[in-house]
Amino acid sequence: MTPNNQQPAPTGPFSLPALAYPPAALEPHIDAQTMQIHHDKHHQTYITNLNNAVAKVYGPNSRVMSAEALLKNLERIPEDSRAAVRNNAGGHVNHTIFWTLMKPGGGGAPTGAIADAIKGTFGDFDKFKAAFEDAGLKRFGSGWVWLSVKKGKLELASYPYQDTPILEGGVPVLGNDVWEHAYYLKYQNKRADYLKAWWNVVNWDEVNNRLKMGR
Numbered sequence: 001m002t003p004n005n006q007q008p009a010p011t012g013p014f015s016l017p018a019l020a021y022p023p024a025a026l027e028p029h030i031d032a033q034t035m036q037i038h039h040d041k042h043h044q045t046y047i048t049n050l051n052n053a054v055a056k057v058y059g060p061n062s063r064v065m066s067a068e069a070l071l072k073n074l075e076r077i078p079e080d081s082r083a084a085v086r087n088n089a090g091g092h093v094n095h096t097i098f099w100t101l102m103k104p105g106g107g108g109a110p111t112g113a114i115a116d117a118i119k120g121t122f123g124d125f126d127k128f129k130a131a132f133e134d135a136g137l138k139r140f141g142s143g144w145v146w147l148s149v150k151k152g153k154l155e156l157a158s159y160p161y162q163d164t165p166i167l168e169g170g171v172p173v174l175g176n177d178v179w180e181h182a183y184y185l186k187y188q189n190k191r192a193d194y195l196k197a198w199w200n201v202v203n204w205d206e207v208n209n210r211l212k213m214g215r
C-alpha cells in the first residue's frame with residue numbers, strides 16, 4: 001500500500017515479449033519508428049490495461065489463465081470487466097503473434113504445407129493475396145485481417161478492433177494489423193500500399209508452424 005492508500009499499478013502477470021529482430025530490420029517495408037512505437041508503446045499499453053483489468057477481477061499480480069484462455073472463457077469474466085479483457089487480451093495476443101509472422105528477408109512465395117493449403121482453398125497464391133488485401137482494405141476503421149484454421153479448414157476474414165479468430169474457436173495462422181498505428185507514419189492514408197508491401201516481410205516458416213497448431 002502506498003501512503004495515500006492506493007494500490008500500486010500491477011506489473012503482471014502479462015509482460016511485453018521482446019521482438020526477435022531489431023525494429024529497423026523490416027525496412028524499407030515497415031519503418032523502424034513505426035515498429036518501435038507499435039511494439040514499445042501500443043503493445044505495452046494493451047498489456048498494462050490487461051494487467052489492470054485482471055487485477056480488478058482476480059486481485060493485483062494474480063496468476064491467471066493465459067491471455068488466449070481468457071479470450072476463450074470470456075463468459076467467466078464479470079460483465080463490467082469483460083470488454084476490457086476482450087479488447088486488451090485480444091490486443092496482447094494479436095500483437096504477440098503478429099511480431100513472429102514477420103522477419104527480415106521474409107516474403108516470397110509460401111512454402112510447405114501452407115502453400116498447398118492456400119492453393120487448395122483459394123486456387124493460387126495471387127488469388128489469396130488479392131482476397132487478403134481486399135479484406136484488409138474493406139475493414140472499416142481499426143482491425144485485423146486473419147487467415148485462421150477453424151474445424152480443420154482455412155478461413156479468411158477481417159475482425160474489428162482487437163477481435164481475433166480465437167474468440168470463434170479458430171487458430172490464427174497469418175494476420176495483418178490494419179490499425180492506422182501499424183502504417184500511418186510511412187504510408188499515411190494509403191492502406192492498400194501497406195498491405196501490398198507487407199508481403200515482403202512475411203515469415204512463412206512461422207505461418208507453417210501455426211498451421212500445424214491449428215490442424
Ligand SMILES: [Fe+2]
Binds near residue numbers: 038042095177182
Ligand atoms: Fe497494432
